[in-house]
Amino acid sequence: MEVYQIKVFLEVARLLSFTEAADALNLTQPAVSAKIKSLESEIGTPLFYRLGRKIQLTEVGQFLYEEGPRLIEVENQLFQKIEELKKGKHGHLRVGCTPAIGNNWLPDILFRYRQSLPGIQTNCLIFDSAELLYRAITNNQVDVGFSELSFAEFAEIFSAPIDQIEYSLFAAKNHPLVQQGWLDLKQMEQEACVLLPPSAPSHLVFEQRLAELGSNLSAFEQIETVDTLSLMRTYMLQGDYLGFASNFDFQSDIDAGQLVKISLQEFALPGSVFLLLPRRLSQLVTATVSGRRARTTNPIQKFLALLRSLHPFNLNTEQPEIQISEYINEQNRCEHRGLPSVRLRSPNLTTRSSSAHRPETITLRIGIQNSTIPTVTAGLVIQQLRLLEHFLPRDGRYSATQYQLQWCNFSTGAPIITGLHSGQLEIGVLGDYPLLLSALQPTDTAVPSHRTRLVSFVSTNPDGSCNAVIVPNESDLQTIADLRGRVIAVPFSSSAHGMVMRSLNSANLLSDVKIASLEQVDLTHLLNQSLQPADGYAHFAPFHDIACSKGNFRYLDGSNIEKLPAFHGVVVSETLAEHYPEVVIAYLKALTGAQYWYANTPSALSLVSTWTALEADMIKQILTSSHQTNQAGRFFPQMKIQTDWIEQHITQLRQVPGNEKLSAINLNRWIQPEFLEHI
Numbered sequence: 001m002e003v004y005q006i007k008v009f010l011e012v013a014r015l016l017s018f019t020e021a022a023d024a025l026n027l028t029q030p031a032v033s034a035k036i037k038s039l040e041s042e043i044g045t046p047l048f049y050r051l052g053r054k055i056q057l058t059e060v061g062q063f064l065y066e067e068g069p070r071l072i073e074v075e076n077q078l079f080q081k082i083e084e085l086k087k088g089k090h091g092h093l094r095v096g097c098t099p100a101i102g103n104n105w106l107p108d109i110l111f112r113y114r115q116s117l118p119g120i121q122t123n124c125l126i127f128d129s130a131e132l133l134y135r136a137i138t139n140n141q142v143d144v145g146f147s148e149l150s151f152a153e154f155a156e157i158f159s160a161p162i163d164q165i166e167y168s169l170f171a172a173k174n175h176p177l178v179q180q181g182w183l184d185l186k187q188m189e190q191e192a193c194v195l196l197p198p199s200a201p202s203h204l205v206f207e208q209r210l211a212e213l214g215s216n217l218s219a220f221e222q223i224e225t226v227d228t229l230s231l232m233r234t235y236m237l238q239g240d241y242l243g244f245a246s247n248f249d250f251q252s253d254i255d256a257g258q259l260v261k262i263s264l265q266e267f268a269l270p271g272s273v274f275l276l277l278p279r280r281l282s283q284l285v286t287a288t289v290s291g292r293r294a295r296t297t298n299p300i301q302k303f304l305a306l307l308r309s310l311h312p313f314n315l316n317t318e319q320p321e322i323q324i325s326e327y328i329n330e331q332n333r334c335e336h337r338g339l340p341s342v343r344l345r346s347p348n349l350t351t352r353s354s355s356a357h358r359p360e361t362i363t364l365r366i367g368i369q370n371s372t373i374p375t376v377t378a379g380l381v382i383q384q385l386r387l388l389e390h391f392l393p394r395d396g397r398y399s400a401t402q403y404q405l406q407w408c409n410f411s412t413g414a415p416i417i418t419g420l421h422s423g424q425l426e427i428g429v430l431g432d433y434p435l436l437l438s439a440l441q442p443t444d445t446a447v448p449s450h451r452t453r454l455v456s457f458v459s460t461n462p463d464g465s466c467n468a469v470i471v472p473n474e475s476d477l478q479t480i481a482d483l484r485g486r487v488i489a490v491p492f493s494s495s496a497h498g499m500v501m502r503s504l505n506s507a508n509l510l511s512d513v514k515i516a517s518l519e520q521v522d523l524t525h526l527l528n529q530s531l532q533p534a535d536g537y538a539h540f541a542p543f544h545d546i547a548c549s550k551g552n553f554r555y556l557d558g559s560n561i562e563k564l565p566a567f568h569g570v571v572v573s574e575t576l577a578e579h580y581p582e583v584v585i586a587y588l589k590a591l592t593g594a595q596y597w598y599a600n601t602p603s604a605l606s607l608v609s610t611w612t613a614l615e616a617d618m619i620k621q622i623l624t625s626s627h628q629t630n631q632a633g634r635f636f637p638q639m640k641i642q643t644d645w646i647e648q649h650i651t652q653l654r655q656v657p658g659n660e661k662l663s664a665i666n667l668n669r670w671i672q673p674e675f676l677e678h679i
Contacts, residue, residue: 010068018032046058092120093113093299096126110122110124112310116306133276146275166247167246170243171242172240173257185215191221192239193241196225196226196228198225202249212389265384268387269342272346364426367415368380369410369413373618374459376612380608382591383407385597389405414493420573425573455673459637469538480509480556480559482556487534487535492517499538502653564648564652566635567642570591585675595639599637624636640676650663
């Protein structure tokens with residue numbers, strides 16, 4: 001018996017006419033008669049009495065007429081359900097995750113999903129360890145997974161970072177260290193601490209970071225490992241323990257005022273939350289990200305679409321956790337385009353086997369200028385947050401490598417140039433003029449000079465007002481023209497030195513003004529009247545800012561005539577660039593992380609103020625997180641190398657006697673921006 005036969009019968013029974021039913025069904029009368037005869041044959045009994053030209057329903061026909069519509073309704077419901085299934089309105093979705101994600105991050109997403117698609121049965125399975133989650137994904141127990149750990153080493157699982165997770169210390173609100181709000185691991189070692197089990201993601205994250213820093217749990221005076229968050233909470237509330245966990249673990253306790261978060265210096269950057277799928281389903285992510293329409297949108301695709309609307313993600317699974325900051329040059333100025341999210345690398349699920357590579361020790365000696373505020377993200381911040389240790393390569397050819405880091409702090413760039421040329425430094429952070437000098441090959445030494453490569457900018461000052469000439473308040477000097485026959489003291493081979501030479505040459509005063517060497521000045525003593533005798537002093541930020549703020553000095557009008565864009569950059573030894581390019585990339589990743597931290601961390605300004613012993617307001621005046629057209633004289637972070645700015649400096653400086661050899665710099669060889677493409 002066919003459903004269509006029932007439809008034909010119902011129409012004949014309603015009209016009690018084969019002819020009228022044929023017209024209503026758009027069929028011929030013989031076709032209608034044939035359908036009725038076929039149905040009667042299958043049932044084994046007549047459905048109509050034929051009285052001449054009229055027909056009447058038999059008892060069976062009357063029953064079928066009354067009950068038949070129910071069969072039609074079932075058919076309609078069946079096809080409707082099929083269409084809804086095809087459109088993803090019904091089905092089953094199984095989501096697996098670790099406890100922290102399942103209890104605090106995922107509920108809002110699942111709520112929205114269920115509200116928009118109530119017909120889909122959704123189950124959330126929480127696994128005590130990432131290893132159990134891995135098994136569930138590979139055994140098809142779950143359709144979609146989320147974890148704080150990286151599954152990139154497993155070919156059968158697709159993994160992509162989609163959100164951030166922050167790690168820090170937690171303590172009871174009355175804990176004596178709460179008032180500090182910022183600790184480092186050395187301070188933590190002296191305190192009673194509590195962790196979740198070794199299989200917990202937060203525990204693995206903590207131990208990996210310790211290993212990067214050459215430490216382990218044995219360095220802690222008192223550390224407890226507990227099985228549950230509840231027990232961990234008890235240790236903190238009743239025993240004054242410090243607990244290391246993620247922001248997902250104790251958010252409700254923070255909101256209730258029971259626990260307080262304490263930032264941990266070595267975990268200043270966030271980690272990642274990873275989306276996990278069986279590799280065979282990775283094409284669903286591709287379709288979701290590309291926006292292509294599929295013939296059938298199943299529950300997983302619906303979930304991925306909602307997820308991406310809340311937490312945009314891409315398909316870059318090779319280096320997914322950090323991206324280079326992007327900037328553009330527009331109308332003779334650089335405008336900051338915004339720093340993307342920068343995250344710490346997450347531990348792999350399994351521990352890699354010991355490497356068969358030959359053990360090697362790489363010594364990295366880095367010349368930095370911590371008192372030069374525009375360069376703090378390239379030295380001081382990386383050093384304090386221990387970012388370079390985190391991003392140094394430790395896989396493949398570097399799996400057996402040991403690193404020795406030496407941070408060499410100088411007040412000016414001259415000794416950094418010397419260190420690079422002599423091979424005593426592998427990395428140097430320099431301002432514009434000394435940066436160019438590092439590219440030159442000295443000819444006045446019998447020892448072969450080491451070549452350098454420019455791999456990144458650090459910060460830029462588009463209007464070039466960062467260098468200045470200052471004079472004592474009682475001086476009769478008012479403008480640059482008044483310097484004729486006078487003496488200017490300046491740190492030789494500094495960016496201020498380059499500015500003075502350019503400006504004096506442009507004003508035709510170069511031969512009439514004596515430029516004397518200004519010996520290194522300790523920032524703690526600032527600039528005062530006890531400096532070596534000179535009529536004026538040229539320096540770079542923050543020296544002139546400090547001197548004028550103290551009230552003993554004022555700026556000389558028009559001293560910076562050229563006002564070329566100023567910049568600081570990173571140069572590395574040619575040997576390091578050629579033999580260990582991954583190490584160079586690691587440093588640039590650390591720089592990106594430091595700049596992101598400075599731009600996005602509310603406490604960054606006060607911490608840099610503490611580290612440099614300078615007032616926070618002065619630091620903010622010198623180094624801002626983004627460029628504003630009304631912020632003249634300020635630096636802002638920029639890593640993209642502006643080759644045209646470098647060419648402008650060379651063009652101006654080579655006209656100054658003694659600087660003609662700058663023309664010999666091969667910019668195509670010296671500048672290597674391709675390193676930035678790999679971070």
